[in-house]
Each structure stands twice: as C-alpha cells, then as structure tokens.
Amino acid sequence: VSPSSLPLWFGPSARPLFGRVYLPGDGVARGGVLLCPPFDLEAQEVALAYRLLAEDLQERRFAVLHFDYDGTGDSAGGAGDPDRVRAWQGSIVEAAKFLRSSGAGHVFVIGMRLGATLAASVAARCAVDGIVLWDPCGSGRSYLREQALLRTVHAADQGVAPPTEPPSATGQVETLGSVYGPETVAEMSRLNIEGVPYPLAPNVLALLRPERRPRPSLIERLSQENVEFASTAGQDELLSAWTVGSVVPRAAITTIAGWLDDVAAATVSPVHVSQREAVALKAPHHEAVVERVKVSHRLGLFMISTEPEAPVSTQTIVLLNAGRTDHTGPGRLWVDLARQWAGLGLRVVRADLSGLGGSPPHPGQNGDRIYPPGAVDDIRDIARSVSPDDPSDVVLVGLCSGGYHSAMAALEMPVAGVVAINPGFPSRGGTRKGDDISAPAESQPPASLSLRPVRLLQARAITTAWLRRHFPGFHAALKRPGRAANELKCWFSNRTQGSTRPVMVFKRLEGTGTRTLVIFRPYEAELFGRGERGVLRRLRRGSAFRMEVVEESDHTLYLQRSRLEIVPMLTRYVLGAAKRSPSVRRDEEAGGHPVAGQAALAER
C-alpha cells in the first residue's frame, strides 16, 4: 500500500462514500483520476490491479480516488436498497465532485466491466476530460446474465442445489455475493453504452477483451467518439479464479497509465483532500452506529471499527481476511455483519492482515499473501490496538485462511472466542485432489507453524518401509481400496503430521478452554474428520468446542443460501459469547433488560 494513500469517507454525511486517495508526494497533480470498480466478486478480484494502477498514476503526478459505490464496499447502504442504479451513478458524480473540490483541474475516469458501463452513462454529466472503458459490459443485462450463469456453475461445483424457482419467476438475480431485487434488475437491464448520447468525453480509450467479440453496435457507438481501441489481454486470468488466483494484467495497467500520460495536460495544480475518518451510519434495522478508520499501534495495519452508541459488551469481534479478500469480506459479508452486530450492541472491527487490502506488508516482505508470514503477530497487534485494556477480550472470526489464522493466534494468545468457518490450513507442498481449501503453491506456511515437510516425508517413508517389513498384513490393509482402508490410510498419514494437523490444532485449542465454533460445509467436514474419528469424538465432547455442518453451503460464502444458514448461527454465537459491559450488568441487576442485543435478536 502506497505510504501516501489516505483512506477516507466523502460525500453526503447522511450517506457517506468510502474511498482511498493516492496523492503525488508533493501534493501537486496534473489532474484527478477516478477509479470506478466493477461489481460483486469482480470488484474483489480487481482490487489489487486497481491499487497498482493507482500507484502507477500517482507516480505520474495524478491524484487518484479509488472509491466504493453507494451500498458497496465500505460505503453506506446495501445492495437491497431501492434506486440502486441512480445511487451508483450518483456516487460517480459525487466522487468526481470531490476530486474537483480537492483541487484537480482535470478529471479522468477509468471503469472496468459494469463500472465502465456506469461511468460511460454519467461521463458527460461529470464533464470528464477522458474516459477509459476497460473490458466494458455492453449492458447491465449482459452482466446479470453472465453473473447468473457463474453463480449456478459455482453452486453446482460446491454441491449446492439450484434454487427451486428460476430467476425469471422471482424477477431477482443472484450473483456471486449479491442479490438484486426485481426493480434493480430492471434498472440494470436498461443500462447500456450504446444508448448514451454523444459525446462521452473528449478522449476515450476502449480496452476490449480478445476472448470475447464485442457487439458490432458497441463498436459502432464508440467509433463516434475520439476513441482509441486497444486489446486487453489477461482479463480471463484476472477474473477467472476468484481472488485466490487472480493475476494482475500489468500490460493493461501500463497501457492505461501511458494513455493518460499522453492525453493529460502537463500543467499542475495543488491538491488537498479534507479527510473524514469517522462517520455516523444506520445499521440494517436503523440503529445508529459509528464507523471509524483505525490503524494498529505497532504495525500500522488497516482496520475499520463499527461501534454502537451504547455497547452491550466490552468485547470486540475481529473479522479477519478470507484468502486474499480484503477487510470487506467475501461478497461484503464482513461489512454487513459488522453493521448488523453493531446494531445489536457489539463492537466490531474488520481488519487487513499485513500485505492484504489496506495494510502494508512487513518490511522486506511481499504483500498479497493468503498466509502472510507473521499473521499471529498481526492479530496480536490488532487485539492490543482495539482492546488496549484487555487484549484477550476479543472474539476472532475468520473464513478459510482467516479461520486458520484465528485458531493459530488463539493458541499463542488468550482470546475470548474463535469462530472458524471452513478453516483452510496451508497445504504441505501441494493440493489434494478436489481440495479447494489448500493454499496455492506460492504461499508459504506461516512462521508460527513449523511443518518441516521434508523431514516429515522422510519419516513417513521410513515408517512405511518398516511397516511393510514387520507388519505386512497391516500394510496390505492400508493399500486395499474401500472406505475402511481409506480411513486407515488417512489415520496413518495424519499421525505423521502430529499436532499441526487441523483436528489437533482445535484439540489443543479446546485444551486452553477457548470457546470455539467451527462451521463446515459437508465436504470439508469430511476432510476434517477423515482418519480422525476418535480424536474428533473426544473433541466434540469438550465443553468449549462446537462444530456445525451446514448442508447447503459453499466454501467462500458467496451464495445467499450459505449466508441465510450461517449468519444467524454466527450472530447467536457472538451474542452468546458477549461478555456484558458493566452498565448492562448494572441494568440487569436492577431488574432491567437482559443483553439488549439478545432481546433484539429474539424479536427478529
């Protein structure tokens, strides 16, 4: 993360927008550049590419604003609010106004996918000097159709049954991470570049994906402009593999930055942004909450806290990164949960570990790692920063790698609770077939976990040879096909991993008395328990450990169906774990209300 980037809120105080501004070092810029992100999963897949583009432009003396539309990312509102398309368009207009009011004389806009389509629809209203349409969606309708198909393929891949009614029956469309209601679908379907009156802007750059032939009508419409067409290789690699495997298209970044360099005037003007680091928001049920940008004390890690007016608990819930997804969580789930839980009286922090989202990597290390080295130190720093009086008064919540980091941190520091959803442990030098929870090959196990893979493999080979020689019957049983033999083989293989295997990590955690909730989808529950039946049985008997298996759910929680099952489960757990604040205890002792949040939950 650029040292001179500023996270901030801007726009109307009743409906603030969140963004990150990148300013040239001396505060003097040739103009402002607005980065309009794509939507849903795509917004998270391109986050790193946008950051690198912003840093490139910053070096070329542009002031850059990468922002979240109304109801997306860290901005106020949600996907289910009314009048979405107008609100998104209004966000672009507001962001352009913010750049101008900060001193940028010329404003350019860059939009990708649906972000490009939206940016084109308001470019003239914003009087931008140039626009970059990066792999634009021809229309909102084509975007929704693509996303609906991606969602059904993902659901089938994860073994989740299709919805009983097709989208055409309900009028709503579910994408990966959002559900758009009938009104929004109708508004989005009307959105297209061909229908935008001439001219869009004095200069237009259209980057088109070679894998997809654009509609002739789109080319015809863009040809009316002072347009330069270019091919953008690498979009499939950027958008095809979730955030875990996204590859930054560096050539496209260079093309865009070079084009802006050419079309922008060389004259400069001072740019100064007024920074708003805290805003008042409404939680989903209209409770007043406050969100604040925070930075951890020791390592400077990025966090956003969401706090109620009157906390019912001293505890802080800490939401951690899932894979390479930033602090907004998978499909923005962490933002939704933070606001919902703050509305119930809890204090919540969503944080980026080192090198992820808005947090800098540790000195001398590369960022953007699923398992950042020193993740446990990061979590310790976060806990000390958000709960300085008692760093153990935090509940750690994580999905996939976040679940793993939660558990590993809780083994090294006392915490009030751990929630691990589909915890993904780093692989030992390779992935198992069909095992989508393993880390990619580039990721290294965290420093806190000494796996010593070569020694373990050697030990396994020696043990296998010894077994073959002295207990040929037992060894033959291991080789035999069938469920029992498979279980035996897993049992044997697991023993070579000792206390670092997943079930033993949770067994050790249970031994510390840390309240732990582990949630699995069926496939991952089976992996967790394979060859571990005895240990798992003993673990489940422990009073501090709870394990839930949610039948219809996906690993990444991008499906609405998963969320409908898991969110109430999480909410009950965090409310149940909440240690009551002194004021609430006094109220209760005086015969007043029980924990306000629990009462509110019961009402809902």
Next chain:
Amino acid sequence: MEDRIRRVLSENAHLAVDPGALGEDADLYRAGMSSLSTVNLMMALEEEFCVEFPDNMLQPSTFQSVSSIRSALNRLASAGD
C-alpha cells in the same frame, strides 16, 4: 451443427483436451472447462447460432457436453419456429 459446436468449444472452452476427440456425452467440466469459460462459451454460442439462452437454461447442465449443448440449441430453434 456438431462441428460448429466443437469449433466454438475449441475457441472458447480452454479444455485440457482437443474438443474434436471428445465423445458427444463427455463431461466438459471434467475436461477442464472453468466457470468463466462457461460464460465465454455461452456468449460465443449465442453469437454463432444467433440465439439467446433463456434464464432457465443458464445452468451448468446446459453446457456440460456437446450433446447437451446441441439439445439446448435444438430446443431454442424449435421454440423459434
């Protein structure tokens, strides 16, 4: 029709094997077709055959094999008659 489907497959599905060598019922997902390739394939088929798959056909089963694609296209053609 089958040749055209296989040509579109070879250009868009990014399979690990030659689509020409696949049986008509061979599972394209098992042959390496990703979710994004499914979208590319859907769009390319729509352009090649001048059709639009309705919402209820935007399912992996529609694009699972050469025969399922052919069957979907036939259904669309007969609905258009």
